[in-house]
Amino acid sequence: MRLKIGELAKKTGLSVRALHHYDAIGLLSPSERTPGGARLYGRDDLIRLHRIEALKQLACSLPDIKATLDGPGGAPLQILQRQIAALDARVLQAQRLSRRLQHVVDLLAGGGDAVADDWLNILELMNMYQKHLSDEELRTLMSSGPDTEAPMDPPWTQLIDEVRGGMRQGLPTDSATAHALAWRWMKLAIRMTNNDPALAGKLMTLQANEPRAQDIVGITPAMFSWIGEAFAHARCTLFAKYMSAAQVEEARRRQTANLAHMQAWPALVAExxxxxxxxxxxSSAPVQALMQRWQQLFRDSYCGDDAALESRVREAFMHEPDLRLGVGMDDALLTYLQKAQVAGHHVPRENAGPKPSALMVAMQRAAHQLLEQPRVLDDPLAVRILGEADAQALRADLDKYRHPMAVGLRSSVVVRSRFAEDEWAAAVARGVRQYVILGAGLDTGAYRHADVPGRIFEVDLPATQAWKRARLHEAGIAMPASLCYVPVDFESLGLAESLARAGFDASQPAFFSWLGVTMYLDEDAVFETLGFIAGCAKGSAVVLEYVIPLGGLPPMVRIAMEQVAAQLAERGEPWKSFFEPAALADKLAALGFSESSSWGPAELNPRYLANRSDGLHLGATPGRLMLARI
Structure with a gap:
C-alpha cells in the first residue's frame, strides 16, 4: 500500500503543510516517489508517523523526536527524563495558579466590594511574590488559618493605615502609641512569615525595591524606617528595667543611628x-564564623565596646522574650545558638592534675587579675600558680576571656571567693581559729593570708593536691606553717577522720568554705558532709555554693547552662545535685544549723559589683551561696 501525501493527511488528520515540514527537517521523509516526484508513503513510513504522534503526546519537541527515532534503542533515557521534568513543571505551575486563584477567591468571599475592587492588584502582587519566593515560602505566605496573616488581610491593611496616619500627624517614634504600633507590626510579621527570617528578609527587600509593591501594599521605605525607630524605642522601655538611664540612652542611640544593623539580624539568623x-x-568552623559575626553585630546594634552595657543588654535578653521578636529565633535555634557559644569556650580537658572545673576556675581567677580594675578578688598569686605554660596560654589568648560568657563565669568565680574570704575574716574577728577549705582546688587564700591566726585545712582529691603542690614549688610559693593538706574524696567520705588526723579540733569552732563542689556530688554525700559540719562546735559556720534546678531559669540561660553541664559531664564531672533555696534552708535547720541565708545575684551584685564599667555582673546564674551558722 502506497499513500500520496494528500491521502496520508486525510487519514491522519495532519495538514499537508505539516507533512511537508516533517520531510524538510528529515523527521518523516517518504520512502518512495513517483516518476513525477510525488511523495509516496509506505507501511514503514506510517509506523514512524504513529511513533511521531505518540511522542508529541508526551510534549516532546520535534528535534527530540527525531533524535529518539533515529538513535539506538528508540527512546533515550535523557529525553524521557527531560519530558517528565517538563510535565512536573507544568503541574507545579498549575498548582501555583490554583493557589493564587483560591487566595483571591478567599479574599473576595470575605471582603465584599472593597476587596473585589482590588483583586487585580492582589493578583499582581502575588505574581511579584512568585518571582522572588520559593514554593515553600509562597505556601507559608499564602496559608490561611487562625494563627496566620497573609498580605492585604484586614489586620495588615488596618495597621498600615494607622502607621501612615501616625506618620502624617508627626507621631514621635518614642511615644507609647508608636511603641504599640511597632509591637503589633512585629507580631503580625511573625505570624505572616511563620517566624522565618529568610522569608522576612526577602519580603523586606522586595517591598523596598519594587515601587509597584509599595503602591499596592502601602509599605514604603520611609514606613520601614519609622517602624524600625519605633521598635528600637520600644525595646529600650524593656532595657530600662535592667540598666541605668545613661545606658538606656546609649543603647537607644546605637539602635536608631544605624537601622541597617537591626535589619541585618534576620539574614544572619537565616544563615x-x-x-x-x-x-x-x-563547634564547626562555619558555625563558629557565624558566631563571630553574631557577636560583632550584637555589639554594633546595642553596646559597642562597653562591657558593662553589654552585660546589661544580655541580661535583658535573657529575661524579656519580646526582645527577641522579629529576628526569627525559636527554641530549637536558641538551643543551637547556645551550643555554638559554649563550643567556642571549651572547658579545659582533664589532665594529670586537677579536675577540668578546678583548672577552669583557676584560669578565670588569673584572668581577673589581668583584665579588671578595681579587682573584686585581689589575688597576686593567681597567675603564678598556673605554671609557666598555662600562664603564657592565658596571656596569649586574653580575648577569649573578654567574651560575655567568660565574663559571666568570672563574675561568679571571683564573687564567691571574695564572699567566702570576707566571711572567713568575720569569723576570725569573732575568735574562730580553724578554717577548712573543702574542695580547695588551686585556691590561694591560705598563701595570701599566711599571717591570719589559726590553722588552715585544705581538703581535696589527692591528685589535685599533688598537682597544686608541684605548681607551688615551681612558682616558689612557700607553704605556710599554718596550712595542712587533707586528701579526701567526698563521695567516699572519711572527712571527719581525715580532718582529725590532720589536727582539726571538733570541740572548737571552725569556718568552712565549700565552693564549686556540691553540684558534682550526690545529695547523700552533700548532706553527710553538712551533717558533719552541723556537729561541730557552736560558733562554726559554712559558706557553700549550690546550684538551683535549671528548669527555673530563663530559657536562654537554661539552655546555656544545660550545654555547660553536658560539656562537663563529657569530661567526667556531671552535675548531680540541685537544690531549691527554701528546701535547702529547711534541711540545714533539720541538721542542726541555727540560721542560714541564701545569697544570689540580687544580694551579691550590689555588695560586690555595683557601678562597674568592665561588664562584671551576676546575671540569671544558677549558682547560689548559702551562709549557715551553728
Missing part, C-alpha cells in the same frame, strides 16, 4: 538556621 537544618555541628 544559622540553614546550618542547623543541614546538621552542621555547633
Amino acid at each position: 544559622l538556621r540553614a546550618q542547623m537544618a543541614a546538621g552542621t555541628a555547633p
Whole structure:
C-alpha cells in the first residue's frame, strides 16, 4: 500500500503543510516517489508517523523526536527524563495558579466590594511574590488559618493605615502609641512569615525595591524606617528595667543611628538556621564564623565596646522574650545558638592534675587579675600558680576571656571567693581559729593570708593536691606553717577522720568554705558532709555554693547552662545535685544549723559589683551561696 501525501493527511488528520515540514527537517521523509516526484508513503513510513504522534503526546519537541527515532534503542533515557521534568513543571505551575486563584477567591468571599475592587492588584502582587519566593515560602505566605496573616488581610491593611496616619500627624517614634504600633507590626510579621527570617528578609527587600509593591501594599521605605525607630524605642522601655538611664540612652542611640544593623539580624539568623537544618555541628568552623559575626553585630546594634552595657543588654535578653521578636529565633535555634557559644569556650580537658572545673576556675581567677580594675578578688598569686605554660596560654589568648560568657563565669568565680574570704575574716574577728577549705582546688587564700591566726585545712582529691603542690614549688610559693593538706574524696567520705588526723579540733569552732563542689556530688554525700559540719562546735559556720534546678531559669540561660553541664559531664564531672533555696534552708535547720541565708545575684551584685564599667555582673546564674551558722 502506497499513500500520496494528500491521502496520508486525510487519514491522519495532519495538514499537508505539516507533512511537508516533517520531510524538510528529515523527521518523516517518504520512502518512495513517483516518476513525477510525488511523495509516496509506505507501511514503514506510517509506523514512524504513529511513533511521531505518540511522542508529541508526551510534549516532546520535534528535534527530540527525531533524535529518539533515529538513535539506538528508540527512546533515550535523557529525553524521557527531560519530558517528565517538563510535565512536573507544568503541574507545579498549575498548582501555583490554583493557589493564587483560591487566595483571591478567599479574599473576595470575605471582603465584599472593597476587596473585589482590588483583586487585580492582589493578583499582581502575588505574581511579584512568585518571582522572588520559593514554593515553600509562597505556601507559608499564602496559608490561611487562625494563627496566620497573609498580605492585604484586614489586620495588615488596618495597621498600615494607622502607621501612615501616625506618620502624617508627626507621631514621635518614642511615644507609647508608636511603641504599640511597632509591637503589633512585629507580631503580625511573625505570624505572616511563620517566624522565618529568610522569608522576612526577602519580603523586606522586595517591598523596598519594587515601587509597584509599595503602591499596592502601602509599605514604603520611609514606613520601614519609622517602624524600625519605633521598635528600637520600644525595646529600650524593656532595657530600662535592667540598666541605668545613661545606658538606656546609649543603647537607644546605637539602635536608631544605624537601622541597617537591626535589619541585618534576620539574614544572619537565616544563615544559622540553614546550618542547623543541614546538621552542621555547633563547634564547626562555619558555625563558629557565624558566631563571630553574631557577636560583632550584637555589639554594633546595642553596646559597642562597653562591657558593662553589654552585660546589661544580655541580661535583658535573657529575661524579656519580646526582645527577641522579629529576628526569627525559636527554641530549637536558641538551643543551637547556645551550643555554638559554649563550643567556642571549651572547658579545659582533664589532665594529670586537677579536675577540668578546678583548672577552669583557676584560669578565670588569673584572668581577673589581668583584665579588671578595681579587682573584686585581689589575688597576686593567681597567675603564678598556673605554671609557666598555662600562664603564657592565658596571656596569649586574653580575648577569649573578654567574651560575655567568660565574663559571666568570672563574675561568679571571683564573687564567691571574695564572699567566702570576707566571711572567713568575720569569723576570725569573732575568735574562730580553724578554717577548712573543702574542695580547695588551686585556691590561694591560705598563701595570701599566711599571717591570719589559726590553722588552715585544705581538703581535696589527692591528685589535685599533688598537682597544686608541684605548681607551688615551681612558682616558689612557700607553704605556710599554718596550712595542712587533707586528701579526701567526698563521695567516699572519711572527712571527719581525715580532718582529725590532720589536727582539726571538733570541740572548737571552725569556718568552712565549700565552693564549686556540691553540684558534682550526690545529695547523700552533700548532706553527710553538712551533717558533719552541723556537729561541730557552736560558733562554726559554712559558706557553700549550690546550684538551683535549671528548669527555673530563663530559657536562654537554661539552655546555656544545660550545654555547660553536658560539656562537663563529657569530661567526667556531671552535675548531680540541685537544690531549691527554701528546701535547702529547711534541711540545714533539720541538721542542726541555727540560721542560714541564701545569697544570689540580687544580694551579691550590689555588695560586690555595683557601678562597674568592665561588664562584671551576676546575671540569671544558677549558682547560689548559702551562709549557715551553728
